[in-house]
Amino acid sequence: MVTEKEIWQHLDDVFDPEIPVLTVADLGIVRKVEVSPKEITITITPTYSGCPAMQRIESDIREKISEVVDIPVRVTLVLAPAWTTDWITETGKKKLEEYGIAPPVDEPDKSVLFAEPIVVPCPKCTSKNTRMISQFGSTACKAHYQCNDCQEPFDYFKCLR
């Protein structure tokens, strides 16, 4: 019988459809894997409520795991505890940076209003002299920044806590 650990290993081959360098495990959206003789249950949680990638991720996981087991694979969605960018693994953060997306800056949001802007280093030249262009970027989870030194426009995976 397949073990839980093996399932986790196979989940390393399921990639995020929007940021294909990250696996679902890197993102920290797989919350639980349960193995029984009759069924495999994999519990995932969405990054953002309206993330359009979730359905795709759900079917990708089912497809991938179904290749390696011959019992039914069930993927369930839970909302609590709510996903946070703290669950992105260290490997995941490194991969994001190499891909050109600034990983979430480890700084809690103290206040919603009138907060000091956070410093996001440029993923290309590492300069800290960058500016936010827009809080909302190409996907729900990213903001849009530009480097004032090398001029590179880049995505920032915004901190969600």
Add this chain to the structure above:
Amino acid sequence: MNALFEYLLRVGDDSLILGHRLSEWCGHGPILEEDIAMTNIALDLVGQATSILKYAGEVEGKNRSEDDLAFLRFDRDYRNLLLVEQPNGDFGMTMMRQFLFDAYRKPLFEQLTNSSDSQLAAIAEKSLKETKYHLRHSAEWTIRLGDGTEESHQRVQEALDTLWRYTPEMFIDDEIESELRKTGVTFSVEELHASWTKIAKEVFDEATLVIPDNNWEQSGGRKGYHSEHLGYILAELQYMQRAYPGMKW
């Protein structure tokens, strides 16, 4: 009447209808970044509506899915605030509507994270994180436009004057609220109102905007009595499911 079902329709329909309104900006934003921002926020809201209406369907127990509730009800069965169905107007009007709403939703979700109903608490916890970003965005624009040029100030002040009459509806304390409060599902409407007022005052001061002293109130959405605008929204929102019942893609 099932109080929790009614309550979930209120919260879910607010998200659904405002999400739809914002999506109308897609391709029409004043600048690309704002076009993307408004559609991002629309996506969060429609996502929230999906979770909330799905749960509403389960609570109702009549086998209605989130899609059935979103696409197959009549206008009188929608429970959203009149505020969220108001037309987009100019960008200032849209941002003012958004700010008035976000400043209400953040403290509401903060309250609901402690709800005795665990599924509602989970939805609130998830949505709160997104709502913080929405509020920051709409508050910053309110300040930028209010404390901006003569024209931007005038326009956004007019938006506040127009929309102010719809804000008391957010804080109506009725039998649904008191019923759910008994079991700790929801919390004090008065406290919610106080939190909202604090945020609104802080931002309007910074934005040099003046709260209208006209106390005229317009409400009805929570009971299903809507402005004429909702009909047009539903005509577009429901078109596919009405024309091709049960269609999927």
